[in-house]
Amino acid sequence: MAGGALIVANNCKLLNLVKKNQEDLMKKAENYIDTKLEEMEKKVETEEE
Numbered sequence: 001m002a003g004g005a006l007i008v009a010n011n012c013k014l015l016n017l018v019k020k021n022q023e024d025l026m027k028k029a030e031n032y033i034d035t036k037l038e039e040m041e042k043k044v045e046t047e048e049e
Helices: 002-048
Strands: none
16 A cells, blocks of 8 residues: 555656756757847848948
């Protein structure tokens, strides 16, 4: 019985860790995309001038 509770607790802990890592990766990806879009916009603006 206690072994089952430990497995559930470990699975929950692991799931939360995976969720946190996914959130961090998504933030990094969004920041990267935003940076690249800003660079592209600046490049287009300088080419138009």
